[in-house]
Amino acid sequence: MNRKLWQDRDGHPSADLLLLHLEDELEGRAAEILRAHVDQCAACRKECEQLQLGASRFTAFRDSVVVPMPAPRTNAFHERLLREEEERSSASFIGRLRGQFRINTPRRLAVAFGGVSLCLIVWISLFLSSPRQSVYASQLLDDARSASDSLIAHSKVLNQKVRLRRGSLVIERSVHHGRPAPVEVREPSIDSKLQQNLDLAHVDLNDPLNANDFAAWRAALSEHTDTVQETAQGVIITTRATGAAISEGSLTLSRSGWRPIARSVEVRGEEPIEISEVSYDISDSPSMVAASPIGALAPSAASNVNAAAAPVEVSTTELETSELDLREAFHSIGADVSAAPEIGRSEQTVLYHASTTKPGEMEAIREAASRIPHVKETEKQLARLAEPPPLAGGSGAYTTTPPLAAALEAKLGDAQAVAGFLESLRSRSTHVLAEAAALDALGKRYSVDAIKALPPELRGRVNRLAASMLSSLQHDSADYVKALSPTLDEMAHERNIAEPSDDGTNLPGCLPWQQNAALAQPQLQDLAKDVSLLFVANRTEKPVVLTSDQLLSDSLRARLFLDLHLMSTCQLFGAN
Amino acid sequence: MDEQLAGYVSGLYEEHYGGLFRHLVLSGSTAAEADDLIQEGFLRLFRHLGSGREVDNPRWWLLRVMHNLRIDELRKRKREFTLDQPEFTSLIEQLRTEGPDAEAQIIAREQEAHMQKAISKLAPRQFQYLLLRAEGLKLREIAAMFRVTVQTVSESCAKAMLELGRVNDES
Numbered sequence: 001m002n003r004k005l006w007q008d009r010d011g012h013p014s015a016d017l018l019l020l021h022l023e024d025e026l027e028g029r030a031a032e033i034l035r036a037h038v039d040q041c042a043a044c045r046k047e048c049e050q051l052q053l054g055a056s057r058f059t060a061f062r063d064s065v066v067v068p069m070p071a072p073r074t075n076a077f078h079e080r081l082l083r084e085e086e087e088r089s090s091a092s093f094i095g096r097l098r099g100q101f102r103i104n105t106p107r108r109l110a111v112a113f114g115g116v117s118l119c120l121i122v123w124i125s126l127f128l129s130s131p132r133q134s135v136y137a138s139q140l141l142d143d144a145r146s147a148s149d150s151l152i153a154h155s156k157v158l159n160q161k162v163r164l165r166r167g168s169l170v171i172e173r174s175v176h177h178g179r180p181a182p183v184e185v186r187e188p189s190i191d192s193k194l195q196q197n198l199d200l201a202h203v204d205l206n207d208p209l210n211a212n213d214f215a216a217w218r219a220a221l222s223e224h225t226d227t228v229q230e231t232a233q234g235v236i237i238t239t240r241a242t243g244a245a246i247s248e249g250s251l252t253l254s255r256s257g258w259r260p261i262a263r264s265v266e267v268r269g270e271e272p273i274e275i276s277e278v279s280y281d282i283s284d285s286p287s288m289v290a291a292s293p294i295g296a297l298a299p300s301a302a303s304n305v306n307a308a309a310a311p312v313e314v315s316t317t318e319l320e321t322s323e324l325d326l327r328e329a330f331h332s333i334g335a336d337v338s339a340a341p342e343i344g345r346s347e348q349t350v351l352y353h354a355s356t357t358k359p360g361e362m363e364a365i366r367e368a369a370s371r372i373p374h375v376k377e378t379e380k381q382l383a384r385l386a387e388p389p390p391l392a393g394g395s396g397a398y399t400t401t402p403p404l405a406a407a408l409e410a411k412l413g414d415a416q417a418v419a420g421f422l423e424s425l426r427s428r429s430t431h432v433l434a435e436a437a438a439l440d441a442l443g444k445r446y447s448v449d450a451i452k453a454l455p456p457e458l459r460g461r462v463n464r465l466a467a468s469m470l471s472s473l474q475h476d477s478a479d480y481v482k483a484l485s486p487t488l489d490e491m492a493h494e495r496n497i498a499e500p501s502d503d504g505t506n507l508p509g510c511l512p513w514q515q516n517a518a519l520a521q522p523q524l525q526d527l528a529k530d531v532s533l534l535f536v537a538n539r540t541e542k543p544v545v546l547t548s549d550q551l552l553s554d555s556l557r558a559r560l561f562l563d564l565h566l567m568s569t570c571q572l573f574g575a576n
Numbered sequence: 577m578d579e580q581l582a583g584y585v586s587g588l589y590e591e592h593y594g595g596l597f598r599h600l601v602l603s604g605s606t607a608a609e610a611d612d613l614i615q616e617g618f619l620r621l622f623r624h625l626g627s628g629r630e631v632d633n634p635r636w637w638l639l640r641v642m643h644n645l646r647i648d649e650l651r652k653r654k655r656e657f658t659l660d661q662p663e664f665t666s667l668i669e670q671l672r673t674e675g676p677d678a679e680a681q682i683i684a685r686e687q688e689a690h691m692q693k694a695i696s697k698l699a700p701r702q703f704q705y706l707l708l709r710a711e712g713l714k715l716r717e718i719a720a721m722f723r724v725t726v727q728t729v730s731e732s733c734a735k736a737m738l739e740l741g742r743v744n745d746e747s
Contacts, residue, residue, distance in 0.1 A: 015734035016727060025715050025726065051734060054741030059710045061691060062602065072593035077615065078586040081622050085582065512696075 013037060018048050071147050071258060075139050137218075137226040137237045140253060144211040147258040148177055158259065161278040161317075162208050166194060167271045172278070175207045197273065201246050201265040208275045209260040214251040234261060279317055281455050314348045314374050317455060322374040323350045324461050327442070329368040330354075331465060337434045337472075339365060343445075351378045397541065403548035404491055404534045411487065421487070422535060428480040429528040435473040436521040442466055443514030466513050473520070481559055484531065488559065492552050500557045520562070527558035585622045588634055589614070596638060602707055605646065617642045639711060643721050690743045702736040705729055 013021070013034055020026050021034045038044045148158070158177040163170060169190065202217035204210060214237075218224065223242040228235060238250040248266035253259065259280070265273040326343060330336040339361060341354035352375065354365050369375050409418050446454075446462045454462065492499070532538065534551045593614060600610035617638045624631065631637045698706070701722075708718045715733065719726045 014731075015738055016730035019730050019734040019737070020715065020726070023715055025730075047738070050741035051737045052741075054737030054739065055706075055709070057691060057740045057743070058695070058706045058737070061695060062707065062710050072590055074586055074590040074593075077589050077618065078582060080615070081582040081585060081619070082579070084619060084622065085626075 012041065012044055015047060015051065018044060019051055022048055022051060071143055073139070073143060137228055137239070138215075140228065140235060140237055140258070141211055141215045141218075141251075144251075144253050144258045144260060145215075148211065158280065160209065160259075160280045162275060163278050164203075164205070164208050164273065164275045166273045169194070171205065173206060173208060175209070177207075193270075194273075197246070197265065197267050197270070200244075201249055201267075201273070203263070203265065203273070203275070209251075209263055209277060211251065211253075211260050214249065214260070214263060217246070217249060279321060279455055280457050317458075319345060319348075319350060319374060320454060320458055322372050324458055324465070325372045326350055326352060326369060326375055328461070328465055329372065330365065331469065333361075333364050333368055335361060335365050335368075336438045336469070337431070340434065340438065341365070348374065350375045352376075353378050398539065398544070400533065400538045400540055400544055400546055402533065402535050402537055403546050403551065405536070407491060407494075408487070408535050411490070418535075425480070425484060425531060428476070428483055429524070429531075432473060432476045432480050433521070433524050433528065435469065435476060436517065436524050439466065439469045439473055439513075439517040440521050442469065443517040447514060448512050463513075466517075470513055470517070477520075477524070477562055481562060484527075485559070488531075488552070488555055491548075492556060495549060495552065497549055497552050497556070500553070500560050523558050523561050527555055527562065530555040530558065581622065581625060585618055585625070588621070589618045592635055592638065595635075596642065599639070599707065599711060600642060600646070603646070603704060609646075609649075613642045613645055616645055635711075636713060636717070639708070639713065640717075640721060643708075691740070694740055694743045697739075698736050699732075702732050705733050706736055709733060 017026075017034060018038070021031070021038060026034060038048065158175075160175045160177070162173045162175055164173070171190070198205065200217075202213040202220070204213055207213070218226075218239050221239070221241045221244060225240050225242075227238045227240075229238070230236075234252045234254045236250055236252045238248065240248045245268060246265055247268045248264075250262075250264045251260055252262035254261045259277075261277040263275040265275075267273070323343060323345065327336065330339075330341055335341060335354065335356070338358055339354040339356035341352050343350065343352045345351065350372075352369060354362070354377075356362055356365070366377065369377065405418075408421070409415060412418050412421055442462075442465070446466075451459050451462055530551045533546055534548065534555070596614050596617070597607075597610050600613055601607065605613060620641055621631065621634060621638060624637075695703070704722075705718055708721070709715070713721075715729045716726045719729045722729070
């Protein structure tokens with residue numbers, strides 16, 4: 001490095017050199033020259049101060065972010081390390097065995113493998129009922145208790161709304177961990193048999209998801225086996241009892257935070273009791289609970305309602321939850337894209353309208369919706385959600401001449417290959433446009449401000465749904481661009497049309513996903529339209545002469561934007 | 577290999593879990609991915625130490641290993657860095673606002689709002705570089721991780737730091 005490099009900055013070193021100087025990453029003569037300059041130059045010292053200020057602000061920002069975090073499962077990890085060591089030892093042991101028993105031909109190896117597999121099957125069956133699963137279950141229950149204690153230790157209150165179901169009976173409770181225990185309330189409408197079963201299963205109606213109660217029930221069993229299963233929602237501990245009235249019980253812990261989110265009780269010869277978390281939030285102090293979104297749901301035990309006896313008044317949070325359940329259900333069966341469902345709300349109900357030509361899809365949509373409370377189908381269209389994807393054709397009096405139709409046929413060989421290629425592009429383009437429209441519709445329904453107003457649990461669910469939709473959109477857009485690119489690039493190359501350069505203006509940086517969704521749709525539409533005009537005759541209202549160069553340039557620009565913006569840049573998921 | 581090493585690595589796991597988890601979530605991993613990466617990273621540390629090799633700074637070593645694991649995973653998915661995990665929800669909104677009085681708190685909130693805006697405008701790479709720098713990595717170490725030159729990292733970081741440093745001057 002020498003002073004010549006500084007000339008473009010009027011004799012001052014650039015900011016990156018100043019940063020290298022500040023970080024002690026320069027050596028030798030370069031370091032000396034720069035140090036001497038900075039010592040004498042007030043402007044550079046000021047710039048150094050700004051660099052340091054920027055760095056400290058970023059660090060302060062990072063430190064102030066609170067990420068919901070599960071408690072480290074150190075014991076489980078320690079066990080895993082020991083298991084790893086055992087596996088390593090056993091691997092070398094197997095090597096020794098192979099030598100000792102002369103398992104040195106493929107046939108002998110296959111026979112040995114078969115024998116070992118059989119042993120493994122037997123071992124796995126035994127393992128599922130072995131004490132190790134019990135140890136794991138105990139550790140998880142300890143983790144759940146530690147997580148709860150940790151919240152209380154940090155002066156936090158976990159507010160949970162919990163629903164208990166047995167057949168048509170529904171009971172709801174608001175539970176606040178970290179506050180003084182409420183006065184015990186007995187539900188007047190439950191029968192004595194149910195109460196007896198709840199007592200046997202150690203279920204406290206005032207706190208039906210309490211991990212301690214589950215642990216107490218499990219500990220009281222004279223003989224039991226445990227299984228632990230990991231699912232997308234959480235970790236399920238299932239305990240089967242031998243010879244007891246309660247044949248089986250399970251407790252589901254959320255993956256983040258080890259919070260109990262569901263519990264089930266199987267009673268021999270009777271309907272099972274299902275308990276699940278409806279919503280939750282974490283507040284700082286008891287005084288905040290009344291103002292929290294779920295605090296308003298059931299501020300006292302007196303408001304808990306037996307649905308069989310009286311209609312339940314539907315709260316805003318319940319409607320929000322049902323709407324989100326519906327959106328997630330539609331997304332999980334792909335109907336959010338293929339059927340473009342419209343979802344709206346009345347005072348007490350979530351309404352949806354969907355139409356599809358896919359065989360069996362309408363039944364699947366109705367089936368999914370029927371499982372969600374407060375949801376009804378409506379015949380009326382609720383709102384126009386998205387523009388339909390553009391199609392080649394049009395209805396004007398003039399026909400355009402697609403400038404590269406002949407070139408495409410020459411490239412692909414015959415008209416049939418061209419038709420196949422264009423149909424493949426059209427199908428991909430229609431699909432990604434439908435995906436972009438669905439995501440955009442979700443973004444318009446859940447704006448940044450609307451998400452801020454949701455309880456944290458629902459907020460996370462909206463963001464997870466959007467992340468999943470965006471991930472599909474990114475994947476399918478990449479597939480579409482990949483199918484289109486070889487032809488596009490070849491034709492651009494033949495016509496000496498340069499790839500638009502990435503000068504940074506195409507990179508808008510991190511945007512909320514709602515803005516990205518809104519930006520992606522028109523770009524996809526432009527690309528589809530340009531490609532269509534290049535290869536397919538269209539009808540227009542006025543005579544138009546299409547130039548291949550302009551259309552190719554526009555296509556390349558739209559593709560670059562999608563590549564840089566939709567598929568590569570970061571997306572912010574959060575109420576920012 | 578003995579229980580002593582397992583105990584040592586488990587102790588490191590307990591000590592560094594929170595910081596690494598947060599770093600990974602801020603870098604774009606979901607909670608589940610972060611948990612998996614941490615477990616895998618510590619397992620590799622366990623194997624590394626078990627084979628008789630040494631690690632001067634386990635935290636940096638783990639950051640590098642987890643970064644590489646994450647890159648491998650992203651390459652499999654053919655995606656660049658993204659910050660698209662739901663856990664990113666808390667990133668911008670959960671800034672502390674501890675002012676001595678209401679007026680100071682309002683000013684602090686405004687300043688934070690400007691900072692949030694500036695940070696949200698950073699390019700993904702700038703964000704990643706600053707995040708790793710804030711973890712204590714040298715610019716040349718970051719450059720090695722991303723297989724770019726030190727000058728690239730330095731230019732990118734300097735630009736971002738100047739923007740953040742000037743936030744309240746411009747607002």
